[in-house]
Amino acid sequence: MTALAIWTQFRVNRKTRLLRYNLRMRYLVRARVKPGCKAALLEAIETGNLGEGSVAGGEYLRNMNDARLCPDVTARWVEVCYCRTPLQEERPYWEEYFELTKVQDAHDRKKCKDWNGQEPWACGECDCTLRLECKLAAKGKPFLEALRGGK
Numbered sequence: 001m002t003a004l005a006i007w008t009q010f011r012v013n014r015k016t017r018l019l020r021y022n023l024r025m026r027y028l029v030r031a032r033v034k035p036g037c038k039a040a041l042l043e044a045i046e047t048g049n050l051g052e053g054s055v056a057g058g059e060y061l062r063n064m065n066d067a068r069l070c071p072d073v074t075a076r077w078v079e080v081c082y083c084r085t086p087l088q089e090e091r092p093y094w095e096e097y098f099e100l101t102k103v104q105d106a107h108d109r110k111k112c113k114d115w116n117g118q119e120p121w122a123c124g125e126c127d128c129t130l131r132l133e134c135k136l137a138a139k140g141k142p143f144l145e146a147l148r149g150g151k
Contacts, residue, residue: 026106026129027086028136029063030074031098033147041097042147051093060093067143068136075143076136078106078129106132 033041044050051060059080067077075098083089086103094100107128113119 025081025086026126027079027081027103028076028106028132029079029087029094029100030070030076030102031094031100032074034097034099037097038147044097045144045147051090054089054093056090056093060090064144066133066137068140069143069146070140074101076139077143078133078136079103 041050045061045064048061050064051057054060063077063079067075070076079087079090081087081090087094087100091100109115112128113126
């Protein structure tokens with residue numbers, strides 16, 4: 001993301017009238033591996049090439065390490081995204097291997113201290129999705145394990 005793009009994402013908080021920028025948002029991503037893409041996805045993960053060229057860098061590999069394969073055969077993970085549009089930067093990299101079936105806020109924005117103006121920059125070290133991530137970790141099985149088994 002260019003410096004100009006970052007600066008254009010500043011906005012004025014309605015309650016405090018302070019100019020602020022929401023650094024991070026977290027999204028719960030649900031996706032299915034596209035037919036015929038399992039082997040290529042696994043290779044991209046194992047070689048560290050997944051997301052190569054993206055400013056998100058190693059975030060893709062972290063997401064795959066944390067992802068869970070759920071009973072409905074969707075992989076699910078919590079994605080940290082810095083873009084104004086959800087997964088704007090990441091979407092082309094994910095869509096090479098996945099059909100993104102649902103991308104939603106991973107937490108209630110009304111309760112987000114940064115979003116509602118209670119604590120500017122709170123998202124920088126936020127653990128707002130910790131409960132969701134723990135709950136997700138107990139669902140299904142590790143996505144990478146399933147991907148390796150279905151090679």
